[in-house]
Amino acid sequence: MCGLGYESDGDPKENSCHPRLSGSAKLLIGVTVGIFSTVVVLLATWLTSKHKELKAKKRELEALERKNGSEELQNVKTLTLFTKEELDKITDDYSSPLGHGGFGKVHKGILPDKTEVAVKASIKVTEYTRDEFVREVGIQSRMMHRNILRLLGCCLRVDVPLLVYEYAAKGSLEDILHGKENQQLEPLTLRSRLDIAIGSGQGLAYMHSYTENGIQHADVKPGNILLDRGLIPKISDFGLSKIFMAGKDYTMNVIGCLPYMDPVYKETGRLTPKSDVYSFGVVLLELISRKPVGYGESSLVKQFKRVYEQDKSGRVLFDKDIATEEDIPILDEIGRLAMECLEEKVEERPAMVSVASALVMLKDSWGKQ
Template structure:
């Protein structure tokens, strides 16, 4: 018993317990509490970047997700504790909430809120273990998911006291609650960076999403997240994974179609590319994705602009009251496109910063 207690105390100190136990909004779970919550890790939800993710239930019936963090040593203790502190302070409806951690184990365990609908990748592309596979997703819901996910990333980038880069933005890391509210999750890659650093010697990420600049140089910036989010936008409007038909790249094929036709319409998901007004919204999302995927980092918009444009697009769709059967349709469509910074008569893929005042003049009820 004495040996077990000494070992537990050593692990607690090694994993930064002396610092983390002082946080008011973070619960410190004991090893025994964690075993009880997860029923001794009996229900595996999936595998994250650092290890397995387990389902758990707190004493009050709240469902949680328990996942393995990074292995901590003296060299990485400060980085780990700083990242946990930052995560515990990120309070936003579109970011998965860190509830607590267990430090009395070899590798720390983090306890998060539970997202019952699973992740966006499985819902879009299917998963045999997921009962929501290939769920019908109307365009409005996809636009909601895009706009709310962008809001979460914008908050990470600009609404906190620290420079935060996610580093692994992808559909599988966008979780959905019971109301399909998206929540950004899995900050494992950001933990590879010490505070104030921009470069990492270990480049990790998911093929198909990773920023080429980050892949080639190790420079991880907030614009790297913008690039990855552009890929997610394409998945939402095309409902194709990053690699499909065995050898086709979603980014390459969409760019090719957009350059050839000034539109990605040929690749849109046929389930929702039916009504003209729906296609127009998907066109705008596709144009924004193309900008996010610019190879030159400085040419990409930041997440604040991305989120703003998606929100304005959603509001205009909800309140514009467009009549696509009327003679005034083309006039209103062009006015709306101009407000977003695009020209529907062009065949190029370029677009500019959205003219928000012009949109408000055209749609005064927004």
Template sequence: MLVVLGCNTVGYTESLRSEGGAYSSTYYIGCMSYCNNSASAQDGQCAGVGCCHVDIPPGLTDSSVNFRVYDHTADLIKMDKNRNVPVWLDWAIRENGSMSCAEAKGKPGYACVSVHSECVDSTNGPGYNCKCTAGYEGNAHAPDGCTNINECDRPSDYPCHGICQDTDGSYDCKCHRGYQNSGDPKEQPCSPKFPLAAQIALGITLGISFLIVGLLFILMMRQKRRMNEYFRKNGGSVLQKVENIKIFTKDELKKITKNNSEVLGQGGFGKVYKGILEDNTLVAVKASIEVNDARKEDFTNEVIIQSQMIHTNIIKLLGCCLEVDVPMLVYEFAANGNLQDILHGDNNRRVPLPLDLRMDIAVEAAEGLRYMHSSANRTIRHGDVKPANILLNDKFKPKISDFGTSKLLTVDKDFTMFVVGSMGYIDPVFHKTGRLTQKSDVYSFGVVLLELITRKPTIYDANCSLLIDFQKAYEQENSGRAMFDKDFTIEEEIFILEEIGRLAMECLKEKVEERPDMKEVAEQLVILRRSRKSRQGNYNISPQQFEEMSTEGTPLSLETAVSVSSSVLSAPSTPANNDFSNA
């Protein structure tokens, strides 16, 4: 476009030299402006009055500009012809047949040689132009003419509402720490990630959190000191030196019992929990007695003694936890619970109990008590023998348990003055005098024998006493047949039950010195079991013959019974070492 300003002024361009024509140029484009005076021209308009304009056709080259003034305006006549005037040139490279970018690339003379240059086709006629790519500036026609622009030094041209970092050909813009932008920080300001209210809330939250952490640390240290105190109070310094017992930590015990998730039952001092060791061994975990400085030695001695009692019919103590107020003891697991539930539990717990199984339970339970009384390194009185403290493993093997009320007596001390035990099983002599002896356990075991053969608890049918009714039956009829479990009807079984009943009556005698000891009780039961097995094996001995060889109303002596058994079984007259544990 050519724009002419002035009054009575004509301006024109001439382009493309003419070869052999009448005019020096081929193209002439121009216009003339008119006006009466300078005041007749209007700002913002170019419609001929003081101003005219005309489009210049594209593709013209070798243009020159000329003007004429018809009223000889002094300003135009006298102006310096070498002065600068605004000119916008649109030019292109038009060598070699005015090629486009696609045609010129790779050809000799291609002008865009800078590494960061690019070729642009001309929009005003043929040819092409070269320019630096975005992020670079300089001379695109020189090999290293286009150089990187540091946008961070030109914030007015390259805005950044955060932290600006120049890169080769561009720049990065990131929000300051603690600020954020949902869009582009080059275009939009960054805002704080947390408003003031949120910052205050966060500060309060962090402060409270640090306070809680500090309190938890203090509580944890107090708990650690408390557990160390419990460990000392419960005799840890002594028990941790015992080789055959494991000292469990409080955390280990929680893991073993899964935080006390499964309760097996109620013990004498609290609940009994089921647990599992790392080797998948099932265990029972129960509370012991509460220990103080006065009882610490008694407790440690009791644990040591229990850990040394190795017998198939005594529940094995595997370890203990001393980091708690009341020590926890870890025992082997008895899958079938206790004899109390098996004999007298509800229908879900009751199982058939043939005579042979009952005799096995009686014999092996007696063997466990006999071992405690005479075979252990120290004399031990259980003090609370009852079906609830006779556990049964998965094969119904009995295990004497619950030594929380056991009394450990030294050789020179034959009794204790602590009256403990369960009513219905406690020895009347012990209850009256406080004197606990071996025969006290014998008395309690006699009650267990009655429960085995009658399957009745000590108090049955609301207000009937098993001991009183059974003793009356023997006093009146010299037989306990009316009291026996109704599951037994065969005479041979009744005969065995009668003998066990008579043995129980011996255990329950009021005078302590007239009761047998546990060794004699175990031997009598073994003989009865042998006699039953001999008859089951078609040996020629009848209940009548067995009765004739015993004193009326009194069980056979060991010598007589062994002699009878020997004549039938051709066995030695006396078992080796009088050990009946495997009979």
């Protein structure tokens, strides 16, 4: 009887045993086994390396999350934490840019439930700005008012955090008032302008009363008032917003858009909710005149003050599209309210809640007429 792997051509007692496979076949098998073993070893090595790489990447992303405040923000129930992969899908790989925000491009996205959103870059978070970033994101996400652009969520597993806001289909009030390049101005009725003024004022008043000491926007201007499809205004861009601390309302870093800036803040660094009131007064002038704010002696504020002091009316500056004879009185009242907001002395300016209430009463009286 032949041993394992051997055979004979007849009776093993009469015929010698010989290998079942030829030498070349055995060589081929040996080479095949050797190659297979090498592939297995290489594959195992690659998989081990890939596993280590993925673990290192995961640790890196987790470190980014912690650096950007995930441990604190994951407890904010009004805030959704998105992964980068989710935002890539929501924005269709950032294929629909909406414009530029304060720190980078803004892109349109659509959530799984078909809600339209805007995704924008935030500030780069460092160990020195982390606490402030966490606090401001937490406050923004908890502010629930129809005239405050709602922060829905954020992505922290990136170098620069991405913020997800509700979408404002009509763009900014600046675009509506003054138009975009090569685009004709769309009509804007006095009623629409009053509603925009009222909504914006109520949004700011809500901010000023949100905490015990209030929150200042610090950069109120038409570019930071967004409008949805129904022209409902949404106060946006809280990059300069500050929680007002009594007795600590001065800053060495005066930042903002100069034509809208409270001169007291600009000259002294004193920032209060009344600084927003001043800026809102400039916005009111733009709403009734539809003229750009300008700079220096030719600025809209300087022009309107000169006309108002001389004629007790700003009618020569009112937008001709809304300055009908029967509506001149209501426009004058709005102009007078704007002048109160633009008072040089901070203490003589009305509070934002009073401004919003006055606008509501003006609209009611105008409606009755």
